[in-house]
Amino acid sequence: MDTTKTQDSAEPEGEFSPQWGESAPKGGRTVLNRVLREGNNVPLFLGQTFVNSLRDVGYSNTTSAVCEHVDNAIQAGATEIRVYFSQDRGKEGNAIDVLVYDNGKGMAPHVLQVAMSFGGSMYYQNRAGIGRFGVGMKTAALSMGPVLELYSWQDRAIYTMTLDVNEIGASRLNVILLPEPRLLDNLPSQISTILCKPMSYPKDASQQDVFASDEDDVAERLFETGTIVFIPDCDRLTHKKAQTLVDHATREMARIYRKSLGSGLNLYINNRRIEAFDPTYWMPNARHVRIPDLIETRSRLINSWPDIQIPLLDGSSETAPVSVRLYMLPIEAWSGLPRKVQKNDLQIFEDHLVSFVRNGREVHIGTVKELSGGRHGDSAWLRIQVDFGGELDEAFGVAMNKQGVRPKKYALDAIREAIRGDVARIREKTAAFRAEHARKASKAGLTEAERRANEADAFQGKPIPQPAPSTDEERVVLEQNLRHFAIGLKRDEETDEQAYERIRTSTYITVFKHDEFWPFYHVESKLGKIVLTINSAHPFFSKLYEPLAGLVSGSATEPDDLSESVDATAETGGSGRLVVALQMLLLSLARAQSQMLVGDEAEQRQMVFDTLGREWSGNLKTQLQML
Ligand SMILES: Nc1ncnc2c1ncn2[C@@H]1O[C@H](COP(=O)(O)OP(=O)(O)OP(=O)(O)O)[C@@H](O)[C@H]1O
Numbered sequence: 001m002d003t004t005k006t007q008d009s010a011e012p013e014g015e016f017s018p019q020w021g022e023s024a025p026k027g028g029r030t031v032l033n034r035v036l037r038e039g040n041n042v043p044l045f046l047g048q049t050f051v052n053s054l055r056d057v058g059y060s061n062t063t064s065a066v067c068e069h070v071d072n073a074i075q076a077g078a079t080e081i082r083v084y085f086s087q088d089r090g091k092e093g094n095a096i097d098v099l100v101y102d103n104g105k106g107m108a109p110h111v112l113q114v115a116m117s118f119g120g121s122m123y124y125q126n127r128a129g130i131g132r133f134g135v136g137m138k139t140a141a142l143s144m145g146p147v148l149e150l151y152s153w154q155d156r157a158i159y160t161m162t163l164d165v166n167e168i169g170a171s172r173l174n175v176i177l178l179p180e181p182r183l184l185d186n187l188p189s190q191i192s193t194i195l196c197k198p199m200s201y202p203k204d205a206s207q208q209d210v211f212a213s214d215e216d217d218v219a220e221r222l223f224e225t226g227t228i229v230f231i232p233d234c235d236r237l238t239h240k241k242a243q244t245l246v247d248h249a250t251r252e253m254a255r256i257y258r259k260s261l262g263s264g265l266n267l268y269i270n271n272r273r274i275e276a277f278d279p280t281y282w283m284p285n286a287r288h289v290r291i292p293d294l295i296e297t298r299s300r301l302i303n304s305w306p307d308i309q310i311p312l313l314d315g316s317s318e319t320a321p322v323s324v325r326l327y328m329l330p331i332e333a334w335s336g337l338p339r340k341v342q343k344n345d346l347q348i349f350e351d352h353l354v355s356f357v358r359n360g361r362e363v364h365i366g367t368v369k370e371l372s373g374g375r376h377g378d379s380a381w382l383r384i385q386v387d388f389g390g391e392l393d394e395a396f397g398v399a400m401n402k403q404g405v406r407p408k409k410y411a412l413d414a415i416r417e418a419i420r421g422d423v424a425r426i427r428e429k430t431a432a433f434r435a436e437h438a439r440k441a442s443k444a445g446l447t448e449a450e451r452r453a454n455e456a457d458a459f460q461g462k463p464i465p466q467p468a469p470s471t472d473e474e475r476v477v478l479e480q481n482l483r484h485f486a487i488g489l490k491r492d493e494e495t496d497e498q499a500y501e502r503i504r505t506s507t508y509i510t511v512f513k514h515d516e517f518w519p520f521y522h523v524e525s526k527l528g529k530i531v532l533t534i535n536s537a538h539p540f541f542s543k544l545y546e547p548l549a550g551l552v553s554g555s556a557t558e559p560d561d562l563s564e565s566v567d568a569t570a571e572t573g574g575s576g577r578l579v580v581a582l583q584m585l586l587l588s589l590a591r592a593q594s595q596m597l598v599g600d601e602a603e604q605r606q607m608v609f610d611t612l613g614r615e616w617s618g619n620l621k622t623q624l625q626m627l
């Protein structure tokens with residue numbers, strides 16, 4: 001193959017004329033024209049364009065691209081890994097440099113060269129570790145910036161190589177070969193500066209544990225072996241500010257690498273040490289355990305299935321084991337915690353329902369309907385962790401960039417079969433707790449909506465028919481009936497007398513019920529009272545009532561949280577009015593129905609109302625499912 005020909009070739013014409021864009025690499029154009037004209041010597045990869053195209057291999061965010069380098073470091077046996085997002089204000093355009101240091105086993109010069117090649121790997125198709133495709137380091141680096149500098153040392157002899165997309169694009173060689181690694185005396189000062197100066201973020205320098213005190217110390221601190229990946233002047237990061245990048249990476253990596261962190265890995269991001277975050281709240285040394293005043297620090301392991309066998313491919317008889325663990329968070333202890341603790345410290349309402357962990361490294365977390373059920377208040381308190389090995393990459397749909405999973409149906413079916421009963425039990429338990437909580441949270445006394453609806457009765461055109469006892473005897477009977485009625489509506493924390501007082505003084509009574517088969521609301525009129533039942537099992541509750549109530553406490557984005565929702569009725573300011581208005585919408589409906597239940601047609605109308613309630617609920621449920 002002729003790899004030396006570099007002279008420019010004349011542009012071919014007609015059907016041989018390539019229609020490349022303006023920004024296409026010039027060297028690539030030359031090679032292509034030459035190839036078209038000569039009709040032979042076509043390389044399998046046109047390096048100039050291919051490397052450029054690889055910049056667009058989709059990493060969903062900067063963190064997941066940086067994770068490829070952390071993966072490699074962990075696989076190289078590193079016990080210390082440092083990630084830097086260095087933003088030097090003096091630098092043009094505030095450009096950010098990304099650097100990943102590790103004290104792993106490093107690479108000998110020829111390994112370094114192999115590592116730099118696309119497809120080059122020391123673990124190709126090895127399913128036991130994290131790497132297996134031979135592309136992660138290169139594609140992840142290029143997805144962030146056009147230049148990748150690699151430094152690696154064994155016995156302190158530092159070798160370096162650079163991959164520069166623009167330089168490659170300008171090459172006129174048919175086949176581009178990697179250069180020999182260069183031996184260095186010292187790390188370039190741009191790099192040692194990053195290693196010994198505090199970063200501009202985190203602002204509080206006391207949070208930063210710098211690698212070395214000065215440039216001389218850097219050389220001392222480099223252990224016998226190690227590697228640095230450096231991507232200067234990144235032009236494609238998810239965020240423009242180092243602070244946002246650091247915070248995102250901190251949150252994600254604390255969870256993604258929780259197992260390694262739990263067993264002693266020292267991972268730093270901008271010199272701040274990362275503590276493991278366990279979304280299942282099971283690890284005894286994870287971050288949440290140190291939240292002040294947290295009485296219950298662990299979730300409950302409801303069940304575990306250490307050995308669910310899953311076919312490697314659909315229909316294949318060869319299988320590999322998956323381990324599944326099902327947890328329920330301590331809802332009793334945690335549902336009353338302050339919002340800030342629930343949200344920022346514990347992250348209870350993040351979408352963390354199902355975590356997929358491949359060879360000890362989390363590859364995906366989120367809701368998987370088939371396993372956890374939809375994301376909704378009754379599932380917010382359950383967690384599922386699925387641990388599998390690389391042999392099952394096909395079954396779980398692990399792609400080359402190891403971001404996310406796309407589990408095949410047969411894999412999900414096998415897991416669901418095992419866990420569904422227990423998952424249903426957790427959801428039911430949560431639902432029961434929430435309904436109970438809703439009842440309690442409305443506190444003794446009337447809700448805001450009930451109180452205001454009572455006040456408004458003076459202004460309503462049609463009065464609600466009230467029992468009118470004319471004799472003492474009738475009055476006694478009415479009181480007895482009311483007491484009896486009140487006991488039926490008594491809240492847990494109320495005495496009989498308190499319940500009677502509440503019912504006696506209010507025309508409107510709101511109760512919550514949890515029943516899959518009930519309409520979303522129900523109205524009953526009795527003894528001059530209007531009882532409105534709201535069904536917490538209907539999506540009306542989880543998708544409208546609760547989120548609206550949640551607005552009050554700033555939780556509109558987390559409609560799954562019930563903890564404060566009904567308390568909201570006590571508040572009248574700001575968005576608190578919204579939920580009161582919604583309750584009034586229902587109370588006025590209740591009132592209208594009650595008004596219409598007089599006279600000869602009362603019974604027939606009751607039937608119509610019941611049917612309307614059922615039909616409306618069915619239609620609403622169907623529609624809300626689309627949300
Ligand atoms: N930090 C490191 N320390 C030691 N060796 C490394 C390091 N980073 C990369 N390597 C070497 O470079 C090779 C290529 O890395 P790369 O991430 O591109 O592919 P991979 O890890 O083998 O597979 P994958 O594409 O699945 O990540 C690795 O196989 C490994 O031998």
Ligand SMILES: [Mg+2]
Pocket residue numbers: 068071072130131132135136137
């Ligand atoms: Mg890799």
